[in-house]
Amino acid sequence: MLRAYVIVFLLFLYAPILLLPVFAFNSGTVIAFPLDGFTLHWFAELAVTKALHEAVVNSLIIAAVTAVISTALGVAAARAGVRYRFPGKAAALGLIMVPLVLPEIIVAVSLLVVVVQIMGWDLSMGTIIAAHVLICTPFATAILNASFQNLDPSLEEAAVDLGESRSSTFRLITLPLIMPGIIAALLISFTISLDEFIIAFFLSGSEPTLPVYIWSMLRFPRLIPVVMALGTILVVLSVLLLTLAEISRRRGLRRAGVKDKGGFL
Numbered sequence: 001m002l003r004a005y006v007i008v009f010l011l012f013l014y015a016p017i018l019l020l021p022v023f024a025f026n027s028g029t030v031i032a033f034p035l036d037g038f039t040l041h042w043f044a045e046l047a048v049t050k051a052l053h054e055a056v057v058n059s060l061i062i063a064a065v066t067a068v069i070s071t072a073l074g075v076a077a078a079r080a081g082v083r084y085r086f087p088g089k090a091a092a093l094g095l096i097m098v099p100l101v102l103p104e105i106i107v108a109v110s111l112l113v114v115v116v117q118i119m120g121w122d123l124s125m126g127t128i129i130a131a132h133v134l135i136c137t138p139f140a141t142a143i144l145n146a147s148f149q150n151l152d153p154s155l156e157e158a159a160v161d162l163g164e165s166r167s168s169t170f171r172l173i174t175l176p177l178i179m180p181g182i183i184a185a186l187l188i189s190f191t192i193s194l195d196e197f198i199i200a201f202f203l204s205g206s207e208p209t210l211p212v213y214i215w216s217m218l219r220f221p222r223l224i225p226v227v228m229a230l231g232t233i234l235v236v237l238s239v240l241l242l243t244l245a246e247i248s249r250r251r252g253l254r255r256a257g258v259k260d261k262g263g264f265l
Contacts, residue, residue, distance in 0.1 A: 021232045022035070023035075024225065024229040024231070025039060026039070026225065027041065029221070029222055051213065052210075052213060052230070058125060058209050059210040059211075061125065062129050062200075065129050066132040067186045067189040070189040071140045074137055074139075074140025074143070075178075075182065077093070078144035078148050079148055081148075082148040082149055083148065083153070096141055097142075099134055099137075107131070107135065108198050108199045108201070108202040108203070111127075111199065115127050123203055123205030125207050128200050128204060132200075135192065135196070135199065136189040139192060140189050143181055143185045143188060144181050144185055147177075151178060156169050156174060159173045180251045183244075184245040187244055187245035187248070188245050190241065194238075195211065195234070196209075196211065197209075201215065214230060
């Protein structure tokens, strides 16, 4: 019964996503059954929409920068949490993970008040990047925690005993061994930033991201099939990135000789 319940629940959860490509290839403008016919017109319209291209470029830049910064911070936080003992360690690591449990609407409103009212900054891509780093760093840290826990400390100690400095040991020994975790953290952070809407909606200013642009398109019923076509592409890309991240994570566990106990979290 439990297995049947899980299957029904997953079907209920993902059925709307499975309907995206159905209506994306439908020639009618009304999102309803029966379908009118097969067409590629909505995908072709994506190629000639300049505002959409600008939003895609904005999202890619934000996601790439966010992924790099979040992963770098995740490496530092994970290494400190696994390898060292210091006062306030538990509190510091817990504070890093707070954005995972806070509602995004609360985080978005708080950041908007801080950025505009207290800091006096203009809303831009920079404010979105800063906010996305805040919410992506916990995911990167969680993934890299496993990588550092599976890394044998004696390998680093042996390199130091053989004459390597701490920095060269980290560069030549540690980084290659945790590289699958770094790749997984980069891909997860990139995907989260690319798909994030609520924070970007509050902090985007005059440079909207792709999710914010999609939201604006929903005000025009004629463009809803275009949104369906774009959503189909995004779903395929997201699944591809998550699959690559999972493959990288499992490869890292196999390299470390550790039994796989589940997904990222």
